Amino acid sequence: DIDLTxxxxxxxxxxxxxxxxxxxxxxxxAGYLNWYQVKPGxxxxxxIHGASVLQTGVPQRFSGGGSGAELSLTIDDLHLEDAATYxxxxxxxxxxxxxxxxxxxxx
Amino acid sequence: xxxxQESGSGQVKPSETLSLxxxxxxxRLTSGRDSWDSWGWVRLPPGRGLExxxxxxxxxxxxxxxxxxxxxxxSAYASKxxxxxxxxxxxxxxxxxxxxxxxDARNHDGFDIWGPGTPVTVSS
Numbered sequence: 001d002i003d004l005t006x007x008x009x010x011x012x013x014x015x016x017x018x019x020x021x022x023x024x025x026x027x028x029x030a031g032y033l034n035w036y037q038v039k040p041g042x043x044x045x046x047x048i049h050g051a052s053v054l055q056t057g058v059p060q061r062f063s064g065g066g067s068g069a070e071l072s073l074t075i076d077d078l079h080l081e082d083a084a085t086y087x088x089x090x091x092x093x094x095x096x097x098x099x100x101x102x103x104x105x106x107x
Numbered sequence: 108x109x110x111x112q113e114s115g116s117g118q119v120k121p122s123e124t125l126s127l128x129x130x131x132x133x134x135r136l137t138s139g140r141d142s143w144d145s146w147g148w149v150r151l152p153p154g155r156g157l158e159x160x161x162x163x164x165x166x167x168x169x170x171x172x173x174x175x176x177x178x179x180x181x182s183a184y185a186s187k188x189x190x191x192x193x194x195x196x197x198x199x200x201x202x203x204x205x206x207x208x209x210x211d212a213r214n215h216d217g218f219d220i221w222g223p224g225t226p227v228t229v230s231s
Contacts, residue, residue: 001173034217036157043206043224044149044157049217087157091216095170099157 002026002093004100006086012106017078021103023088025069032092033071035064038102039084047086048073075105083107109133111207111222118228119201125194125227129207130187137165137185145210146183148192149218150203158203162210163190197229 003026013019023033035048046055048064051071061076075082088100115127129146136146147162161171163181171179175194183190194201205227209220 032215034215036218038151038157043221044151044218045221046217046219049211049219050215053214055214055217055219089157089159089218094216096173097159097162097216099159102156 001096002029002090002098004088004090004098006088006100006103008103009101010104010106013078015078015080015107018074018076019078019105020075021073021086021088021105023066023071023073023100025071025090028068029071029090029092031067032090033064033066034089034091035062035073036087036089037082037084038087044087078105078107080107109209109220111209111220113205113207113222113225115225115227117226118230119197120231121198121229122196125192125197125201125205125229127192127205127207127225127227128189129191129222130189131209132188134209135185136183136188136190144212145216146190147208147210147218148181149206149208149221151206151224152200152203160192160194160205162208199229201227202229203227 031051033051036044038044052064085104145162145164148160163169178195180193204224206224207222208218211219
């Protein structure tokens, strides 16, 4: 299985800040990397698919980047409602999908 | 608009079988555009991260998380527009919120639609 390591595991930032979360895979995932936002009591929400494609309806302050085995999620101009836990997911290995361990963002 | 809704046992005794059903509305499980899609299950244990359980293609082909494969069965019921999850021999470690999802094959297999989730507790 392809393991995904997210860093940091948690962070604290202020309104308006820019934050970046890194997702490192044990092998290249050819852009098959998705990002999700999870808030307590709510279903997870797909933010970005294909490493950098913003899902419809997601604010443009969210962006995805990177390539190969190192990908990232950046949130520009942090809003209060961005407080959540963020997960990366690889779908390159279609028979063995995996999620990263999560990054908790506090504001 | 496509919506998913989980239903099933919220409390299961250790060693018994957890059974959940996901009802799909706004799309057909096995035809049209949806033939590009597959349908799956994810869980979120308390204090831990998301865990992929498995998914089932419109063809009926299934793929399971290797750590759960010996205990998991997924099935699809086209006439009812539902798919199901059975997890056998449960332990406390299977306590989690269980979500059914749509896997969007046209968008890098992202899980673009989620059910609201159903909590399952394994306890005697």
